[in-house]
Amino acid sequence: MKRLACSPVPGVVPVDGLFRRRLLLTALACTVAGPLRALAADLAAASGGRLWLDESGHPLPQTSAALHLLADAASHGLDPQDYEAAGLAQAFSRPLAPGPQADAAEQALTRAFEHYLTDLHRGRIDPVQLGQRYRPGRQVPFDPGQLLRTALQRQEPAAAVAAAVPQLSQYGRLRQALARYRSLAGHPAWNEALPQLPRPAQSRTRKLEPGQPWSGLERLAQRLQLLGDLAAGTAAPSAGAVDAGSGAPRYEVELVEAVRRFQQRHGLEPDGVIGATTLAQLEVDPAARAHQIELALERLRWTPLLKARRMVVVNLPEFMLRAYEVASDGSVRVALESRVVVGRALDTRTPLFDEDMRFIEFSPYWNIPPSIARAETIPKLRRDPGYFDRMGFEFVGADGSVQRALSGAHLDAVLAGRMRIRQRPGPQNALGDIKFVFPNADNIYLHHTPAVSLFGRERRDYSHGCIRVEKPVELAEFVLQGMAGWDRARIESAMAQGSSNTLKLADPVPVLIHYGTTLVKGDQIYFFNDLYGHDRRLDAALRQHRPG
Structure with missing residues (x-):
């Protein structure tokens, strides 16, 4: 196809960066603006007039609201840059004369907002890409264009956002938690690592048990207060019992209970003992937790309602x-x-x-799967034939016949796929x-x-x-x-x-x-380990997905 030479249109509002290139190079054309005007006219006709500009080219009140919503995409764990929020805000910061540039700006904002609604509703990543087999038939049909036009008829673009997000109370609670952890990002309480744990007598591992002294208690208490596990205003550890030998405060009372609450919220045994695993969770800074919440929000967008x-x-x-x-x-x-x-x-x-x-x-x-029979059951039966009767096993042939006698021939038949092993009902099943x-x-x-x-x-x-x-x-x-x-x-x-x-x-x-490695229950947020590494893979997929 022949490339069309175009020159800037006089009076165009100056915009910078990627938005400038997309808006000017693809839309602000000389003689090719006809199809663009037709598309803008179709969109306008569907809503009874222009979507974002009045007849004199001034932004409508709903335009300011829409631009604010795009700029607020981060509150949903999304990136405003994906929707050209800054460039669009600049483009609509002054009147746009009727013509190609106004048509282009209208089209760009409409596309950006529909893109935003789609990401809010379906997520940015197809879960099938990550091996998650949620059935498409469970998803309600979604038309971002119709949703936007319906909301704009009431001059309420926020209504489109409210309808696009997962209709789950958990989603709103996670957004609140995201805002809270983002407010803690960069806090001085996490500027330095907690000091090394003591090594109690008769122990090979380093851990802090109730009653022991530790120089890191004041910094620990500060973190726990910020995270909500230790009540604000609780006396500093230095104000309590101090170890005569080391001069360090002792780990006891309110601080032990606060650590138990922290452990409970992080999928750990709530014993109040700070070992390597608990210390590692305490060292995770709020910015990393905020990102973990962002991944949880993305997963909820895939979740069948x-x-x-x-x-x-x-x-x-x-x-x-x-x-x-x-x-x-x-x-x-x-x-x-x-x-x-x-x-x-x-x-x-x-x-x-x-x-x-x-x-x-x-x-x-219990019909023992062939993989388990080959790897575990048959080797154990060869070592311990009595295991066959103790566990209530039997052989089942391809014709459904049942054999309750253990033999090498039967085991070979299982390996060859001619028989299977099953376990009868009973207390050992x-x-x-x-x-x-x-x-x-x-x-x-x-x-x-x-x-x-x-x-x-x-x-x-x-x-x-x-x-x-x-x-x-x-x-x-x-x-x-x-x-x-x-x-x-x-x-x-x-x-x-x-x-x-x-x-x-x-x-x-x-x-x-x-x-889900993040969950809000009541007024508490819980974090769990990335058991299967799915969060790590989702994070990598999102980084590759990022435009530009």
């Missing part, structure tokens, strides 16, 4: 399951919270997806006494477990990928609501009967496997 009456969400880094229910007034309440055990971070990570729970299996069989099925390509499901001691640990990634639930009876009560006769007593009886029985749910319940 609660469209059913009930929903089950598992947050992997938190090792928690929550069951949500929509009340008659439209409000959402948490009906159940349960600890869970998820896939090992090293090699058997639980995937991220959403599917509908359709069945419950009481007293389930790896799935416990109940299994919640939401069919998916990875064969992931929720289930109970005989290894209940693992629920007492703070870090709970021990499974082969499936999700073990601490409160299976309560979860069954939740998903079986409305099914006549299925009260708690009948659920417990079915779990204990020892023979497998599958029940189809009358109403499927959506299940979302989510990944």
Whole structure:
């Protein structure tokens, strides 16, 4: 295509940088302004007049509001530069004479605002790019142009922003937390690292236990006060007990309780002992936490919204399951919270997806996946043949025939794919006494477990990928609501009967496997470790995505 030579139009408002190049080189043309005017006219006709300028070229009141919203994109964890906020503000800072430059400015602001609305609604990164298989059908159709025109008919561009963001209370709470942590960025309390921890007698590791002296307590107290874990106005550690030998204040009372609160908010065992892990979390500066919140906001923009009456969400880094229910007034309440055990971070990570729970299996069989049979079960059976009977195993042929005798031929048949090993219902069954099925390509499901001691640990990634639930009876009560006769007593009886029985749910319940390393509960914000490195990959993808 032949390149068209164009010269600047007299009277054009001067603008700088990337916006100047885009606005002038693509729009402020001599004889090619016709199609541009037609596009601007179509947009104007849809809203009963120009969107951003009056007939004399002066910015409309809604223009100032829209420009302010673009400049405020950072409050949502976005970058105003992505929407040419500064350049647009300069372009609309004075009247624009009717003609190509006015048409170009109108078009540029419309495109920038629609881009902003799309990022607020869908995020900047396609979750599929990061291996997250959320079903597109769960997303409500979104038309940023129509949303903008509807809002501008009321002269309220903020209404378009309010409608575009995830309609979740968690989103607003995270925005408030983002503002708070940004206000702490660069605070002198984090200018210097905390001093080295003491090494108690009879200990190989450095840690600070209650009652011990430490020179870093005053700086620690300052950080905890700023983070909200230690009440403002609490007496400085130096005002309390001081160790006679070192002259350093002792770690005790209010400060120990504040550290416990900090540990609770950061997914650590709240024992009040400051070891290497707790110290590392204390050293994370507020700017890094603010960025972590930005990533959480981006993930919420992908999250399938609660469209059913009930929903089950598992947050992997938190090792928690929550069951949500929509009340008659439209409000959402948490009906159940349960600890869970998820896939090992090293090699058997639980995937991220959403599917509908359709069945419950009481007293389930466990069909051992071929990968586990090859890597773990068969080698153990060869070393310890008695393990076969103790665990209630049996062989199942391709024709469904069952063999309960252990033999080398049967083990070879499993390795060759002609047979499989399964575990009968019973107290040793790896799935416990109940299994919640939401069919998916990875064969992931929720289930109970005989290894209940693992629920007492703070870090709970021990499974082969499936999700073990601490409160299976309560979860069954939740998903079986409305099914006549299925009260708690009948659920417990079915779990204990020892023979497998599958029940189809009358109403499927959506299940979302989510990944959020930041969460606001009540008036407290919680941070969790990037268990599977998904935050790190999202950060890298966003850096590559950045325009320019």
